[in-house]
Amino acid sequence: MESRSNYWLVAPSALIFCAxxxxxxxxxxxxxxxxxxxxxxxxxxxxxxxxxxFANYWRVMGFTVVVATATALLTTALGFVFSFLARFRAVxxxxxxxxxxxxxxxxxxxxxxxxxxxxxxxxxxxxxALLALGVISSPITSLLYSPQAxxxxxxxxxxxxxxxxxxxxxxxxxxxxxEAARDLGAGRWPILSTVIVPRCQSGIVAAFSFVFLIVGxxxxxxxxxxxKLTMIGNxxxxxxxxxxxxPLGAAMSIVMLAAAVIVIxxxxxxxxxxxxx
Amino acid sequence: xxxxxxxxxxxxxxxRHFTQAIAATAxxxxxxxxxxxxxxxxxxxxxxxxxxxxxVAFDDFLKSKDITLNTTYIGNNDEIVAKxxxxxxxxxxxxxxxxxxxxxxxxxxxIQPIDVSRVPNLEKVMPIFRNDPNINVDGKxxxxxxxxxxxxxxxxxxxxxxxxTSWKDLLKPEFTGKVGMMDDPLGNMMIxxxxxxxTSTPTKITAAQLEQTIDFLIEVKKQSxxxxxxxxxxxxxxxxxxxxxxxxxxETMVKFCGDKGKVVQYTYPIERTNAWLDxxxxxxxxxxxxxxxxxxNRVISVExxxxxxxxxxxxxxxxxxxxxxxxxxxSLYPYDDIANYGKKAGxxxxxxxxxxxxxxxxxxxxxxxxxxxxx
Numbered sequence: 001m002e003s004r005s006n007y008w009l010v011a012p013s014a015l016i017f018c019a020x021x022x023x024x025x026x027x028x029x030x031x032x033x034x035x036x037x038x039x040x041x042x043x044x045x046x047x048x049x050x051x052x053x054f055a056n057y058w059r060v061m062g063f064t065v066v067v068a069t070a071t072a073l074l075t076t077a078l079g080f081v082f083s084f085l086a087r088f089r090a091v092x093x094x095x096x097x098x099x100x101x102x103x104x105x106x107x108x109x110x111x112x113x114x115x116x117x118x119x120x121x122x123x124x125x126x127x128x129a130l131l132a133l134g135v136i137s138s139p140i141t142s143l144l145y146s147p148q149a150x151x152x153x154x155x156x157x158x159x160x161x162x163x164x165x166x167x168x169x170x171x172x173x174x175x176x177x178x179e180a181a182r183d184l185g186a187g188r189w190p191i192l193s194t195v196i197v198p199r200c201q202s203g204i205v206a207a208f209s210f211v212f213l214i215v216g217x218x219x220x221x222x223x224x225x226x227x228k229l230t231m232i233g234n235x236x237x238x239x240x241x242x243x244x245x246x247p248l249g250a251a252m253s254i255v256m257l258a259a260a261v262i263v264i265x266x267x268x269x270x271x272x273x274x275x276x277x
Numbered sequence: 278x279x280x281x282x283x284x285x286x287x288x289x290x291x292x293r294h295f296t297q298a299i300a301a302t303a304x305x306x307x308x309x310x311x312x313x314x315x316x317x318x319x320x321x322x323x324x325x326x327x328x329x330x331x332x333v334a335f336d337d338f339l340k341s342k343d344i345t346l347n348t349t350y351i352g353n354n355d356e357i358v359a360k361x362x363x364x365x366x367x368x369x370x371x372x373x374x375x376x377x378x379x380x381x382x383x384x385x386x387x388i389q390p391i392d393v394s395r396v397p398n399l400e401k402v403m404p405i406f407r408n409d410p411n412i413n414v415d416g417k418x419x420x421x422x423x424x425x426x427x428x429x430x431x432x433x434x435x436x437x438x439x440x441x442t443s444w445k446d447l448l449k450p451e452f453t454g455k456v457g458m459m460d461d462p463l464g465n466m467m468i469x470x471x472x473x474x475x476t477s478t479p480t481k482i483t484a485a486q487l488e489q490t491i492d493f494l495i496e497v498k499k500q501s502x503x504x505x506x507x508x509x510x511x512x513x514x515x516x517x518x519x520x521x522x523x524x525x526x527x528e529t530m531v532k533f534c535g536d537k538g539k540v541v542q543y544t545y546p547i548e549r550t551n552a553w554l555d556x557x558x559x560x561x562x563x564x565x566x567x568x569x570x571x572x573x574n575r576v577i578s579v580e581x582x583x584x585x586x587x588x589x590x591x592x593x594x595x596x597x598x599x600x601x602x603x604x605x606x607x608s609l610y611p612y613d614d615i616a617n618y619g620k621k622a623g624x625x626x627x628x629x630x631x632x633x634x635x636x637x638x639x640x641x642x643x644x645x646x647x648x649x650x651x652x
Binding site: 056059060117121122123124141144145220223224227228230234235238240241242243244 | 352353355356358359454460462498501502503504506510513517518519640643644647650651
């Protein structure tokens with residue numbers, strides 16, 4: 001009786017999840033097997049869109065996965081260090097540090113992008129400072145409009161999404177666990193690798209997943225700070241606008257989603273293997 | 278503007294339907310209640326570029342006609358097609374496509390012909406614009422042209438002393454890393470076709486010519502530092518000193534850059550460039566036809582046109598309004614030699630939407646453009 005009432009309690013959220021997530025995904029999955037010819041939708045099932053994706057877009061998709069993986073790894077590592085400091089090294093400042101992380105979320109996505117354009121440009125803050133200090137004689141042009149500019153900008157944007165789940169996991173680690181390890185003779189690294197990382201693996205995987213998915217689907221950052229860079233989002237977005245080819249856009253999205261699931265699963269496996277050592 | 282800027286969203290209409298439903302519910306609830314309020318104003322649904330509503334909305338014109346404007350701004354012309362096809366017919370009154378899209382909108386039965394007797398200000402519109410073949414389909418006028426522009430090469434005279442005369446000059450080693458491109462598929466490909474194939478009708482090219490065009494664009498991209506998302510971003514890149522000259526451009530960038538403290542100039546290369554002509558069009562089954570015509574007439578009035586030229590620094594079409602402009606604004610565009618504008622830029626229209634012999638279609642273009650994007 002009690003378990004049945006539990007089902008009713010989750011029913012509203014399940015309904016919202018189905019309506020806002022499952023139903024649109026199912027719609028796109030069906031759509032990906034249709035085709036558009038001269039602005040007219042044909043509902044005859046076909047695999048042509050998927051053939052097109054694997055024949056023509058695999059290179060950009062691979063590049064996007066590389067950029068997203070690199071950004072997710074770096075941001076997760078940075079988020080881990082930040083959380084570690086807040087939880088174990090600067091406990092009295094933890095609330096303030098978390099507040100600083102959260103407050104950056106209010107800055108706005110585009111504002112961060114334009115801030116980095118101002119920092120990294122030819123006449124930007126960084127180049128101007130280096131020129132004034134005599135470190136360089138002409139501006140470093142590769143700072144902006146490059147893959148590294150995209151990674152840095154997306155790291156800035158997604159860092160809070162990495163810090164929050166990792167810090168939440170770390171709060172579940174009791175001081176006594178760390179002290180017990182220390183009493184048994186474990187040094188800093190063994191404590192980190194055999195106690196702290198395994199105990200917050202769910203937070204680490206969640207952080208990596210959040211960042212990977214944000215970066216994998218982003219198309220504004222590469223447009224504004226990537227220069228000539230194209231990620232898969234830049235090719236998916238026009239399918240729903242200029243090209244009016246929703247079925248192809250849906251197929252590209254589904255394949256990218258599958259790639260994301262595989263990468264996140266592999267990362268989860270990696271963290272689990274580490275934790276079993 | 279004939280350029281693409283950002284992605285479209287089909288949500289706006291849904292949201293408007295929702296708002297209308299709420300309004301209708303509220304109105305139904307109020308039935309039977311005594312009211313001293315005047316009859317509600319006519320609410321025009323306007324889908325177009327931000328700022329294109331300003332010439333009709335800046336003063337008390339709308340108020341005097343008891344019209345309110347419900348605006349949905351677009352990021353690219355394709356959103357007009359998407360919104361009309363996505364349920365907008367019957368709710369949208371005015372759309373502002375560039376002339377190249379008008380034959381497509383007519384073919385898709387999304388806009389209606391203009392009754393010229395209801396737009397008396399058309400008489401003041403310069404013939405080069407009023408008679409443009411793209412907006413006159415099967416002998417009927419489908420758009421009210423109100424602003425135009427071209428895609429010249431914009432450059433920073435402080436950096437570029439040896440000003441290129443040809444688009445091909447951008448490939449010279451001295452310009453490596455100094456070029457900024459605009460992510461404008463149609464504009465880029467039309468200019469690319471003019472240069473790479475030598476054609477005078479760049480929207481009518483074969484598959485082989487399309488390949489040549491993309492190859493040329495990729496060469497320019499190699500020379501470039503950025504493929505900008507919008508005219509504002511391209512102007513920012515010049516103003517910040519990140520690039521010094523452009524492939525594809527817009528005369529109004531002189532104003533954009535000037536506002537950021539950078540003096541730039543433009544030139545029309547010998548191969549010519551593309552030009553665009555934006556229009557007020559009345560959507561099929563527009564629910565507020567009379568008010569829509571009021572707006573169409575107003576946007577090409579002297580007052581509306583002067584506003585467009587003086588505030589948005591856009592090129593205008595009404596000869597009386599041009600004559601009334603201050604000299605510094607008038608000098609931004611080649612009004613004095615408008616009859617010869619065709620020697621510098623062409624209003625090329627649109628590639629075929631469906632196969633025509635061995636000519637490539639719009640879909641072929643967009644597919645081919647992806648090769649440029651991923652190169």
